[in-house]
Amino acid sequence: MKEKRKSIKSDLKRIDALKDGDIDYSEIPELDGSFFAKTPVDFPVKKKSVTIRLDEDVIVWLKKQGRGYQTRANRLLRRYMEAHK
Secondary structure (H helix, E strand, C coil): CHHHHHHHHHHHHHHHHCCHHHCCCCCCCCCCHHHHHHCCCCCCCCCCCCCCCCCHHHHHHHHHCCCCHHHHHHHHHHHHHHHCC
16 A cells, blocks of 8 residues: 555655646547537525434444535535425
C-alpha cells in the first residue's frame, strides 16, 4: 500500500511540473456548441437543514454506500416524491 502511495505522489509532482504546452491534446476532440447545447444544466436546489429520525438499519445502509449518504437519502426521497405526485 505504501509503495502505491509513493508512486502516486511521485506522479503528482511530475504532473504538477508539466506546462500546458507540454500536454498532447491531439486525441481529444474539441467541444463545440452542440456539446454544450445537449448538456443539461442542473442548478443545485437550496437545501434546508432538518432533523429527521430514521431507522438505524436505514442509516447503516446509506453510510455503507460511501460518502454522501445525506445526498443519497435526499435523492431517494426526491425520486419517491416525484413518482407519487
